[in-house]
Amino acid sequence: MNSFFQYFADIFNGVKSLLTGMKVTGRYFFSPWEIVTQQYPENRKTLKMYDRFKGEVIMPHTANNEHRCTGCGICETNCPNGSIEIIQDKIDMPDGKKKRIIDKHIYHLSMCTFCGLCIKTCPSDALAWGQEFEHAVFDRTKLTKILNKPGSSILKDISE
Amino acid sequence: MAFSIYDFTSFNQSIDKLLYDSLPPFWALIIEMTIIGVVFLLFYAVVGLFLVYAERKVCAFMQNRVGPNRVGPYGIFQTIADFIKLLMKELIYIKNADKLLFNLAPFIVIIASFMAISAVPFAKGLHAIDFDIGILYVIAVSSLGVVGILLAGWSSNNKYSLIGAMRSGAQIVSYELSVGLSLVTIIILAGTMQFSAIVEGQANGWFIFKGHIPAFIAFVVFLIASTAETNRGPFDLAEAESELTAGFHTEYSGIKFAFFFLAEYMNMFLVASIAATVFLGGWMPFHVSGWGGFNAVMDFIPPLIWYFGKTAFIIFLMMWFKWTFPRLRIDQLLTLEWKYLLPINLVNILVMAFMVLMGWHF
Amino acid sequence: MKEVINLPVKNIEEEEYHINMGPQHPSTHGVLRLVVSLQGEIVKSLKPHCGYIHRGIEKMCEKDTYPQIIHLTDRMDYLSAHINNHAVCLLVEKALEVEVPERVKYIRTIVDELNRIASHQLWWCSFGMDMGGLTCFFYGLRDREKILDIFEESFGSRLLHSYYTPGGLMMDIHPDFQKNVKVFIKYFRKKIKDYDDLLSGNVIMQLRTKGVGVISKEDAISFGMTGPTGRGSGFSCDVRKHHPYGVYEKVQFNEIVRTEGDTLARYLNRMDEMRESMNIIEQLIDNIPAGDYTAKMKAVIKLPAGEYFQRVESARGELGVYVVSDGNKTPFRMKFRTPSFSNLSTLDYVSRGCKIADLVAIGASMDYVIPDIDR
């Protein structure tokens, strides 16, 4: 007799649990304001990434086209993937001495794992995170970027 | 040509008369058959496209998403775009597959659902054939679809497909019993198997209300069993994607896959419309005996709207099941049928028969 | 020309046959290949083939300095990246005998627990999906998104953070961090009820998991099953309790142990762990002490020669890091003891005699991350 009641209790509890589940989905079905989907290409204008968002490594330049990179190469040695290459140049200073400056700060975005060690270890805070995240290109070579802008020079107070 | 959205009988008869008057009977009949065939094909295409769109929207809203929204306003052309894509896709031929059966299987599945839909009454006078054995006929032809699934699973020479086909075979063969018996419950109440007579019999109240408790139990059992028979979740073991990748149609591509896809949705429409017809009165408006004014207002709503509204409600229920429940295991599926549904059904038939004898129904 | 061999008639009821589940299969959550011997629907034996995404992380570590190793550990168990980082950082700090500031310990503990919740949420998604309930997948991801937003705001990335460094943190937490975490916990306490309604209590789910894939406590110990999986078999193995690190000794929390050993126990363990993690975070989030976010470290970290081992409780179980140092700035040998690998090793033993559907459910309840297995 016990198993007889158990049979009906099973049915009852089973149906009850199924209805509980249906209540959840049914509630969401009838509350379309809870939709969380973001319409990506449409919301491009309003889409704001967080300040700390790791999009790519950039080298901030001032309005006078000056950057803070001394070309010391610490970021290059700290990068675990070899995604930073620094090509140095020497210029003649007015006092006759030769001085190292940076010629090209090459950044291979395709090899970067966004660990942030270059930015953290940079002694002159020359590098920073950029918020750009749409990196898709048709040509792989376009992912190799030169971070210092053409004709840029080092900030005065850093070089001294 | 008399035309009324409440009664299609005169409309049909006038077309019939026109054809027979102007043409020899042989050609008149051929043309009639062609018209009906084309109408059903178009109906299939439209309903199939709409159901796929509806399913995607319903599941999206249940999952806090928006669903298709790129092609056309609210994504209404999404399924058409998908259909064009499926048409243009390459048909992949499988090495060592039984080509004949492999190509035949999708047609068997879709023809079975095509044969069954011909008996469904859409409105008064709007049905292809009105058999006196309507329900028996629908059960008979809809059971042919499983052959297509079995052949598809076997002939694609893939173990996943074979397992899917075996599961589907076991599932459909056993759940057909419950579908049949739950319909028998209503046949006892209605006293006929003819669809038009069943609908007419609900003029003073739908069977689900007239037969109250046993009819409601039969309705629930029919919903469960027919969901299983159409291979939809939570009974989608034949194509259980997390276990068998896609089950019996793993190896199908392009338009042949589209046939299976369409057949699944049309089967869903079919069982929903049968449930609507048998339990909820089909195209019959909602009537309460004695409330003359209320009934007149209800009569004002055209029967096609009643029919499609009830069908859509049951389709929505089936989608709701699918997007809520996890999938059963094959042995639990059979346990559900043989341990729960079948005994309940048999007792239910007895109760219904007793009730009809005693005149306890409304 | 070779003659076509006419294969003998096979009776699949009686003879075993093999199917390849994976490397591309919806239920293996990655590129794991299981060669399953079936008899009808019943699994007779099973052979996991791993290594499809073996990247040689342990070998790569030998050329990297210790701060550089951190970003590789992100990519092992990518769902609990912070916890993996924590293991290496703790090891370096232990070897150098550096005392990290209290603030760092608090933040690390909170972030670890958030990461654990995020990982379990994704597990819940895929568990539901493997059971056939696709809706679970979207609910889980929807709520995981909230944690990822907090992570993105504070650490700049959503999955692979590299937030911890030996001796401290990459940067301080975002000013809104505490507020957002509290908002999230309030939100998630509501949503986890939905999880229970939708899946935990469901009769189909109960039927499919109760008594399926039972592992006894002895087997769990001898297979080295840890984490919620091992604790589902009654093996009390929570590193946070037994070998506390961070500030775990200062917080009140229960080690969740169930003795049934079946799929349902593993499932419920993870659900309870999410709640327990929220309790831990709630105890800590208002008490983060002020201070420095990193200890003073030398520019070049060199571990004294010797062997070091450190373990942490990752979302999947016990993660061990073993380093042999010869005094250089790079390790001589590095070895990770990853929880997914040990948990996977039981799969053959557990799933024998089960059905295919059970195999999928057991696999989902083990919650293995394939890069964690292959490394």
Added chain:
Amino acid sequence: MTTNQLMFAIFAAVIIIFSILTVTSRRILRAATFLLFVLVATGGMYFLLRFNFLAAIQLTLYAGGIVVLIIFSILLTSHIGEKLEAPSVKKIIPAFIAAGFGAALCILTIVQHPFPQEVISSSERTDIRVIAKALISTEKFGYALPFEVISILLLAAMVGAIILAKKRKD
């Protein structure tokens, strides 16, 4: 030619062609599929004759039931590359004799049957109520007894199947 004759010709052609294909096909599952077509076409023939009940029973029992069962058992036992051996002459000759004898008997019966000259109106349907009453009536033309006897046969078949299935396990 009326449409009824056209339909009859189509059904007859389907039955003949697929019957021949069924017995000549060397792949067993194809043979079963062709058999399905034969049975469905026979059902169609019944529909043409307005024997709706018989047609539906034909579809349910033979096409939906027995063929599915046959296909199901073939799935369990056969392999995709498998082909039946060509039957030997020793087997072909008796088969032909048996088939020829059966055909001769049928043709003889048809030729000898005195078909009525005027066409019976085909519009009357056999009412299923009549069939139902006949099926369970115990009077003179009732089928209650044969019905029960057949169910005993089915029971025997079921017991036999269980025994066969049990035996194989040992």
